[in-house]
Amino acid sequence: NAGVMQNPRHLVRRRGQEARLRCSPMKGHSHVYWYRQLPEEGLKFMVYLQKENIIDESGMPKERFSAEFPKEGPSILRIQQVVRGDSAAYFCASSPGLAGVRNEQFFGPGTRLTVL
Amino acid sequence: DAKTTQPNSMESNEEEPVHLPCNHSTISGTDYIHWYRQLPSQGPEYVIHGLTSNVNNRMASLAIAEDRKSSTLILHRATLRDAAVYYCILRGTLNQAGTALIFGKGTTLSVSS
Numbered sequence: 511n512a513g514v515m516q517n518p519r520h521l522v523r524r525r526g527q528e529a530r531l532r533c534s535p536m537k538g539h540s541h542v543y544w545y546r547q548l549p550e551e552g553l554k555f556m557v558y559l560q561k562e563n564i565i566d567e568s569g570m571p572k573e574r575f576s577a578e579f580p581k582e583g584p585s586i587l588r589i590q591q592v593v594r595g596d597s598a599a600y601f602c603a604s605s606p607g608l609a610g611v612r613n614e615q616f617f618g619p620g621t622r623l624t625v626l
Numbered sequence: 627d628a629k630t631t632q633p634n635s636m637e638s639n640e641e642e643p644v645h646l647p648c649n650h651s652t653i654s655g656t657d658y659i660h661w662y663r664q665l666p667s668q669g670p671e672y673v674i675h676g677l678t679s680n681v682n683n684r685m686a687s688l689a690i691a692e693d694r695k696s697s698t699l700i701l702h703r704a705t706l707r708d709a710a711v712y713y714c715i716l717r718g719t720l721n722q723a724g725t726a727l728i729f730g731k732g733t734t735l736s737v738s739s
Contacts, residue, residue: 552730
């Protein structure tokens with residue numbers, strides 16, 4: 511059973527370009543979360559999605575960032591007009607979305623974005 | 627989610643037990659205590675969780691104080707592979723299934739051979 515998959519693992523963009531980060535959740539998982547880890551900082555929640563719906567985007571920057579989780583295909587985190595401050599590791603996590611008390615999240619290996 | 631307090635760093639020797647403390651004095655009665663860890667250059671991984679009773683799994687043990695204001699993650703025999711940042715996180719049972727994890731700074735564990 512494959513784990514959470516993210517691609518690309520490394521992404522280099524120049525200032526002003528667009529970055530698209532992909533996340534395929536574990537099989538059977540319908541909930542996806544995106545987190546960002548800036549250099550030398552902790553992980554920060556960005557957005558939580560279920561299939562075709564954004565449930566909580568309280569951690570998303572107001573501009574240039576968007577996320578989707580379509581009915582078919584991976585979840586996409588899109589960053590438009592990237593700036594050097596967007597350089598970070600972006601992690602995706604998934605959960606089965608059951609209302610159980612364990613509610614473990616399974617993390618992918620991350621995408622390391624470098625903005626030149 | 628309530629706030630947790632952890633030491634910034636700890637050191638251990640290989641094959642020795644490690645006790646990682648976490649204070650959560652404002653924990654509510656419905657909050658579960660979860661532990662995740664992040665190995666270098668990897669995504670976080672779940673370690674263990676508990677509510678009131680001590681818990682054991684293949685990775686670690688979790689000892690929860692009787693008043694629940696603190697807990698301790700126990701690695702029984704540290705290995706070099708256990709060197710990581712360990713995060714103590716509170717999760718409420720009243721949360722909907724998809725509540726985000728709120729990470730603090732965690733404890734950086736170093737293991738020496």
